[in-house]
Amino acid sequence: MTKTKEEKRDAIIAACCIGAFYVLILILEAVVPATHILFSILKKSAVYSLAAVSMNLLNGFTGLFSLGQAGFMLLGAYTYAILNMPTELKLGTSVYKYYECAIHFDMGFLPSLLLAGVIAAVFAALIGIPVLRLKSDYLAIATLGFAEIIRAVFQWEALGPVTNGANILSGFTDLNHIYIPFTKIAIPPTFFVMLLSGICIAIVLLLINSSFGRAFKAIRDDEIAAEAMGINLFKHKEMSFIISSFFAGISGALLAMYQFTVKAATFKTAMTYEILLIVVIGGIGSISGSCIGSFLFIACNEWWLRFLDESSNNIAGLNIFRSGFRKVVFSLIIMVIVLFFRKGLMGDKELTAKNVRQFIAGKKSEKKAKGGEKA
Amino acid sequence: MSEALLRLENVTMQFGGVVAVDSLSLEVETGKIVALIGPNGAGKTTAFNCITGVYQPTNGLISFDDKLVVSGHPTGKMKRDYKGSNSEKYLDKEIIDPTPDEITRLGIARTFQNIRLWKSMSVFDNVLTAKHMRNRQNVFTATFRLDRAEEKRMRQETMELLEEQNLAQYKDDLAVSLPYGLQRRLEIARALATDPKLLLLDEPAAGMNPQETLELGEFIVEIQKKHNLTIFMIEHHMDLVMRFCDKIYVIDFGKLIAGGTPAEIKNNQRVIDAYLGVAEE
Numbered sequence: 128m129t130k131t132k133e134e135k136r137d138a139i140i141a142a143c144c145i146g147a148f149y150v151l152i153l154i155l156e157a158v159v160p161a162t163h164i165l166f167s168i169l170k171k172s173a174v175y176s177l178a179a180v181s182m183n184l185l186n187g188f189t190g191l192f193s194l195g196q197a198g199f200m201l202l203g204a205y206t207y208a209i210l211n212m213p214t215e216l217k218l219g220t221s222v223y224k225y226y227e228c229a230i231h232f233d234m235g236f237l238p239s240l241l242l243a244g245v246i247a248a249v250f251a252a253l254i255g256i257p258v259l260r261l262k263s264d265y266l267a268i269a270t271l272g273f274a275e276i277i278r279a280v281f282q283w284e285a286l287g288p289v290t291n292g293a294n295i296l297s298g299f300t301d302l303n304h305i306y307i308p309f310t311k312i313a314i315p316p317t318f319f320v321m322l323l324s325g326i327c328i329a330i331v332l333l334l335i336n337s338s339f340g341r342a343f344k345a346i347r348d349d350e351i352a353a354e355a356m357g358i359n360l361f362k363h364k365e366m367s368f369i370i371s372s373f374f375a376g377i378s379g380a381l382l383a384m385y386q387f388t389v390k391a392a393t394f395k396t397a398m399t400y401e402i403l404l405i406v407v408i409g410g411i412g413s414i415s416g417s418c419i420g421s422f423l424f425i426a427c428n429e430w431w432l433r434f435l436d437e438s439s440n441n442i443a444g445l446n447i448f449r450s451g452f453r454k455v456v457f458s459l460i461i462m463v464i465v466l467f468f469r470k471g472l473m474g475d476k477e478l479t480a481k482n483v484r485q486f487i488a489g490k491k492s493e494k495k496a497k498g499g500e501k502a
Numbered sequence: 503m504s505e506a507l508l509r510l511e512n513v514t515m516q517f518g519g520v521v522a523v524d525s526l527s528l529e530v531e532t533g534k535i536v537a538l539i540g541p542n543g544a545g546k547t548t549a550f551n552c553i554t555g556v557y558q559p560t561n562g563l564i565s566f567d568d569k570l571v572v573s574g575h576p577t578g579k580m581k582r583d584y585k586g587s588n589s590e591k592y593l594d595k596e597i598i599d600p601t602p603d604e605i606t607r608l609g610i611a612r613t614f615q616n617i618r619l620w621k622s623m624s625v626f627d628n629v630l631t632a633k634h635m636r637n638r639q640n641v642f643t644a645t646f647r648l649d650r651a652e653e654k655r656m657r658q659e660t661m662e663l664l665e666e667q668n669l670a671q672y673k674d675d676l677a678v679s680l681p682y683g684l685q686r687r688l689e690i691a692r693a694l695a696t697d698p699k700l701l702l703l704d705e706p707a708a709g710m711n712p713q714e715t716l717e718l719g720e721f722i723v724e725i726q727k728k729h730n731l732t733i734f735m736i737e738h739h740m741d742l743v744m745r746f747c748d749k750i751y752v753i754d755f756g757k758l759i760a761g762g763t764p765a766e767i768k769n770n771q772r773v774i775d776a777y778l779g780v781a782e783e
């Protein structure tokens with residue numbers, strides 16, 4: 128079937144908006160000093176967007192509740208860091224202080240990044256085989272357990288020659304050292320991480336709108352009907368789980384690039400809950416919701432509400448503004464959002480040209496209706 | 503070679519202590535419209551669930567297209583607790599326990615007594631998604647749109663099915679926003695999207711008035727011809743069953759009590775006692 132004119136026009140509008148957005152980022156990076164907090168927020172939200180989208184693919188679109196996000200991100204981050212770190216650094220004593228590194232090779236940034244996803248996906252496949260045949264509640268327990276175990280295993284001394292035990296890994300290619308191939312021209316870091324995460328999110332979006340994405344949604348809506356219409360539950364759940372974990376692994380690697388260092392202790396369950404919160408705030412089953420959610424979450428948490436923690440802000444002598452108060456306000460905001468937007472900011476809708484137009488038209492007709500009542 | 507497309511042999515389904523289907527043997531001939539009737543709780547839906555792989559029968563065999571597709575016999579604790587007959591007969595047979603999607607792939611599609619449409623999806627997507635089973639694309643070619651011809655084929659066939667059911671005008675509406683009767687039609691369209699040979703309908707006329715029921719009957723005959731189908735349906739509307747079915751099986755308390763042409767069934771005393779008599783009261 129051919130697309131209608133309107134659909135074509137909407138696609139062009141969407142492409143232009145996305146293009147304009149990336150150009151804006153490029154301009155900002157050229158004009159505003161690189162140390163501005165905006166960039167750190169944008170970079171981190173790009174990473175978290177991908178993590179949230181990959182979680183949404185599983186939780187929101189396939190109806191499988193998994194809590195292993197931090198574990199898969201850890202796998203991705205470590206895989207990337209270990210593979211990409213230059214060999215001479217691995218053999219030296221500055222990073223592997225207490226162990227002799229057992230890995231005597233390194234890889235370019237792209238293959239390391241891809242393998243970060245692949246390793247996470249392989250682990251997902253192995254967990255999925257026993258667990259996804261059971262009722263879906265088991266997946267949450269199994270993945271939560273997996274994330275905790277993997278974090279402990281990576282800090283285990285016996286694996287020190289590979290993981291550097293509980294110590295920090297560093298010295299791999301970070302966001303500030305990405306160059307256009309065959310040149311010495313550095314790619315602006317915020318632009319770069321947003322581009323990479325954007326490409327991954329676009330792939331997820333394409334998947335969701337393909338025949339397989341429809342099968343995932345069928346499983347989410349009604350498993351019994353899906354099975355009766357010939358959709359193999361195990362195969363499709365496993366597929367969704369593997370793809371979701373692949374992108375979780377990539378987002379872990381991007382997080383490593385953003386942070387310059389990797390440490391197992393940062394990938395706690397709290398991180399999974401943060402990402403889950405982003406998914407819920409943005410809207411379960413909405414990709415654009417996850418992206419908006421992660422920007423708002425990170426900007427609120429690390430930027431907009433920071434003034435609350437500064438003790439110089441005393442109002443009427445009350446010393447309520449001390450460190451930690453930010454978290455109180457933050458929790459209140461989240462509660463308000465959850466109360467007023469039961470289904471998250473976006474529900475299960477996407478931010479598309481068509482929906483925006485309908486939204487504006489809806490507002491107008493609402494106004495008209497109200498005006499009519501008055502008259 | 504017989505003409506039976508579907509054959510049940512001593513199928514028994516026991517839940518705990520309840521024997522819902524008891525040694526049910528019947529045949530559904532190729533190209534016919536066959537009805538399964540019986541009072542509420544007789545075990546009709548359970549029989550369908552055994553055929554479609556939702557339940558593994560406690561005992562008995564089911565073959566489709568002259569191939570054994572389901573086979574069960576009492577195992578473990580059930581060996582002791584089994585209340586049905588023929589408990590020894592199939593013990594040496596290997597258990598065959600297919601999943602519902604494997605059954606659907608063989609060419610058996612169904613609708614549900616309590617409608618089970620995918621509620622977040624449009625009318626169009628409900629049918630299109632059922633086409634996924636026979637999709638030639640793999641996840642890679644589907645995601646990166648490398649096989650547009652296949653996608654186009656699925657969409658075209660979906661549109662044809664919707665037109666055939668007079669649902670084309672609702673294609674972008676949410677499936678669950680349709681009136682009840684149309685939802686039942688959509689479920690039939692969705693089942694047809696899997697390209698079945700045998701279509702199982704569980705009370706397709708439930709909640710319809712006599713006029714709608716009559717139309718549905720004519721429509722079932724029409725799709726049976728058009729898609730070369732064999733139809734096996736559970737139905738309570740006797741006028742529909744008597745008028746449009748070639749053969750009728752009657753079950754009561756899980757047991758087959760009669761089977762024959764509408765005329766034979768109409769005059770069968772056991773059926774009148776067990777079922778028709780009750781219905782006419």
Ligand SMILES: Nc1ncnc2c1ncn2[C@@H]1O[C@H](COP(=O)(O)OP(=O)(O)OP(=O)(O)O)[C@@H](O)[C@H]1O
Nearest residue numbers: 517520522540541542543544545546547548549615
């Ligand atoms: N999963 C189950 N577990 C236990 N008992 C069941 C189960 N499914 C069905 N039954 C029992 O089996 C019997 C037959 O139920 P079934 O749904 O097959 O009846 P039916 O003939 O379809 O009736 P109706 O006309 O009301 O749809 C009932 O007594 C029911 O309680």
Ligand SMILES: [Mg+2]
Nearest residue numbers: 546547548615
């Ligand atoms: Mg029933």
